[in-house]
Amino acid sequence: MKKNLLLCISFCLKMTYSFFVLLFLYLLFMSTFGVCRATLCIGSERETLLKLKHNLIDPSNRLSSWNASLNPNCCQWDGVVCNNITSHVAELHLSTPFPLYDESLLGEEGYKQVYDEAREEYSKRAFSGEINPCLVDLKHLNYLDFSGNLFRRKPFPSFIATITSLTHLNLSNV
Numbered sequence: 001m002k003k004n005l006l007l008c009i010s011f012c013l014k015m016t017y018s019f020f021v022l023l024f025l026y027l028l029f030m031s032t033f034g035v036c037r038a039t040l041c042i043g044s045e046r047e048t049l050l051k052l053k054h055n056l057i058d059p060s061n062r063l064s065s066w067n068a069s070l071n072p073n074c075c076q077w078d079g080v081v082c083n084n085i086t087s088h089v090a091e092l093h094l095s096t097p098f099p100l101y102d103e104s105l106l107g108e109e110g111y112k113q114v115y116d117e118a119r120e121e122y123s124k125r126a127f128s129g130e131i132n133p134c135l136v137d138l139k140h141l142n143y144l145d146f147s148g149n150l151f152r153r154k155p156f157p158s159f160i161a162t163i164t165s166l167t168h169l170n171l172s173n174v
Contacts, residue, residue: 041074057129088140096126096148
């Protein structure tokens with residue numbers, strides 16, 4: 001009986017120890033990979049994004065999430081991707097794709113009508129206006145996609161070339 005009691009106590013201690021080890025590893029994993037904490041944006045970068053938005057004409061209100069009063073965490077704004085570790089703004093996805101249609105499926109007249117409607121719809125979604133030079137303040141920006149928009153200034157502003165952290169820049173069909 002005494003031996004069984006000792007075995008039972010030993011087993012319970014091992015199980016308790018195993019439980020706490022597993023709990024510790026679980027919490028360590030969750031905190032390391034950011035599952036338990038949201039990426040919060042850096043205040044100065046949020047202000048830069050708001051300045052950028054101010055100069056853009058956004059006819060379809062695609063940047064409605066860019067509102068510090070409603071959500072001060074710019075890492076959760078549409079088109080913005082932040083680094084999970086540093087919280088710096090790393091990517092801006094602000095493209096406006098033009099819909100593609102196959103002329104052979106619609107015939108020439110049908111294609112022209114669909115194309116004209118698509119062009120009108122596109123112009124209601126595409127960003128226009130000016131790109132604010134404040135964009136250079138996003139020192140950790142490595143991805144910038146402004147493709148398919150209707151910006152006034154051509155050629156594109158030269159200050160874009162001074163963003164040395166950029167590894168991907170898409171200005172096609174601008």
